[in-house]
Amino acid sequence: MRFVAYVDEAGDEGFGKLADGQSTGQSKWFSIGACIVASENDRMITSWRDEIMGAFKNKNARDLHFRELNHDQRVHACAMIAQKPIGGCVVSSNKITILDAEELNVFKRKQHLYNYLTRFLLERITAVCKRRAGFSGKKASLHVVFSRRKGTDYEQMRDYLKFMRDGKEKLRPVRSIDWSVLDPEDIAVENHKVRAGLQIADLxxxxxxKALEPNGYGRCEDRYARELASRLIKFKNATLNCGVTIIPPYSKCPLNSEQKAFLDWIVSQK
Structure with missing residues (x-):
């Protein structure tokens, strides 16, 4: 059974001056996320994107970009995607927790945090694809499409995946990407503007x-994530640490009241 995962990111990887709610700076959170579809539904993604854009005033636009939408448009787009046969998975790193850690110099290396979070993402996606295919007595295979980012070396990403697949890590992870589902050669890189799947992954x-990153007033906005929550993938009926993964783990992560309320609500979803 063939699946496609489209991967995008939100926030930035920088560890310089972080935004504090009243001043500008680099984001406190960095997220990597994906939308996942079975191959027979992949051909429908463009029509889903067009359906969303058709409800907006500029009906000639075909590039759905979350940051360019106003609040009402974001709510509408998320509510519409929640009705489609699609899965979502997001891994979010609280960068504040890395600032005083010994690993800071490691994570400051170009693309290191991006690769690190992508690993968590693919662990969860390959597991859910295998379970889904298993329900029909089939094997699973996954094609991954990354949104092209300036300065990101995707050959390095492929080499990183091969390094893990070949068991060359000094410390074995608790989880692992299921290599029966994903071949490191089966990844591609496309421009956000030309692939509707990447635009849905952006949502x-x-x-x-947005539910985790404080805005210029120090507030978080979880309405969009709540609209999409029914499409976030689960493991044993739990969304946390599957459809939404927090690094460090939720129980060890410093959170404000809005972030905690959102994640408590995620935990309650069955």
Whole structure:
């Protein structure tokens, strides 16, 4: 059974001056997320995107970009995608927790945090694809499409995946990408503007990021993520640590009252 995962990110990887709610700076959170579809539904993604854009005033636009939408448009787009046969998965790193850690110099390396979160993302996606295919007595395979980012070396990403697949890590992870589902050669890189699937992945990733990243007034907005929550993938009926994964773990992560309320609500979803 063939699946496609479209991958996008929200926030930035920088560890310089972080925004504090009243001043500008780099984001406190960095998120990598994906939308996942079975291959027979992949051909429908463009029509789903067009259906969303058709409800907006500029009906000639075909590039759905979360940051360019106003609040009402974001709510509408997320509510419409929640009605489609699609899955969402987002991994979010609280960068504040890395600032005083010994690993800071490691995570400051170019693309390191991006690769690190992508690993968590693919662990969860390959697991859910395998379970889904198993319900029909089939094997699963996954094609991954990354949104092209300036300065990101996707050959390095492919080499990183091969390094893990070949068991060359010094410390074995608790979880692992299921290599029976994903071949490191089966990844591609496309421009956000030309692939509707990447635009839908942007909705999932940015929706969860907005629920965690304080805005210029120090407030978080979780309405978008709540609209999409029914499409977030689950493991044993739990969304947390599957459809939404927090690094460090939720129980060890410093959170404000809005972030905690959102994640408590995610935990309550069955």
């Amino acid at each position: 999932f990733t940015s929706a969860v990021w």
